Amino acid sequence: MPKRSRRYSEAAKDFDKTQTYEVAEAVQHVKELATAKFDETIEMHIRLGVDGRHADQQVRGATVLPHGTGKSKKVLVFAKGAKAEEAEAAGADYVGAEDMAQKIQQENWFDFDAVVATPDMMGVVGRLGRVLGPKGLMPNPKSGTVTMDVTKALEEIKAGKVEYRLDKANIIHVIIGKKSFTEEQLVENANALLNAIAKAKPSAAKGQYFKSVTIASTMSPGVKVNSASLG
Missing domain, CATH: 3.40.50.790 (Ribosomal protein L1/L10, domain II)
Incomplete structure (x- = not known):
């Protein structure tokens, strides 16, 4: 486990990990918590109410993030x-x-x-x-x-096209940008990804589709998004 800076520890200490936020607020908190000296990567982790072991509940696709991921791809x-x-x-x-x-x-x-x-x-x-x-x-x-x-x-x-697919725990992990992005750019990328995954909802999915959504930087604790408002 990498040693955390005092600045990080102070920010994390006052941060309530159980609280949920709207996307824009979550992004704001992640940027505040991203205190490393390098340009941290920002990721979304989305747990869905599906069972990927069944073919009719698979969620997979791709979407172009309006501001890319901050990484040039080979x-x-x-x-x-x-x-x-x-x-x-x-x-x-x-x-x-x-x-x-x-x-x-x-x-x-x-x-x-x-x-x-x-x-x-x-x-x-x-x-x-x-x-x-x-x-x-x-x-x-x-x-x-x-x-x-x-x-x-x-x-x-x-x-800036990104692919998304379920892992074995029915969670999707996607990079949505870098700490150096503006809050607006990160919010637009996050919403573009959420909209794409919402459209990919399998007809066999029952109950709440977005079980949990977390945004985190490379070195920060995850900030929870209010997934109930997403459907």
């Missing part, structure tokens, strides 16, 4: 021929096919943050499921990363 594109040329022209960091799959398998190479693939390449990419899947890097049609429109996919990822 994108690997699996494509051949004209689509490979298109990907290079659109700003892909790496483009390839079997050669890239081999590099990942043989060299344990993961110098990228997102993967896009044209549908015809999924035979090659599918063999990487065991290594890409656990890292959340496997291309998926639902998140728009298996597509013939590689230019659009690249533009969205570079503009």
Whole structure:
């Protein structure tokens, strides 16, 4: 556990962790509690009232945050021929096919943050499921990363597209920005994510959908959002 600064300890001591806030207030508190000397990452942790073990209650998708995440993403594109040329022209960091799959398998190479693939390449990419899947890097049609429109996919990822999916505890974890963002930027990013997840609500979901929502920075305690008002 990293040693906390006196400033952090003072801020945390006076902070009521049981209190819930509207999104804007929660963001304000997180920024106040983010006292590290580096530009801390701000994340949302959203627990949903679904059971992801059932296919009809899975929640997965992607949305473009209006202000991005504050992190420039390196994108690997699996494509051949004209689509490979298109990907290079659109700003892909790496483009390839079997050669890239081999590099990942043989060299344990993961110098990228997102993967896009044209549908015809999924035979090659599918063999990487065991290594890409656990890292959340496997291309998926639902998140728009298996597509013939590689230019659009690249533009969205570079503009701040984030993917969301349930973990085993039915919680979604997504970066919504950096401490250096303004409160307004963080609030708009948070609301964009919440709206996307609300629209992705499975018809099989019963009862309260948003069980709990917490916003936290890299080093701060979590600040709870009033999830009852979210539905």
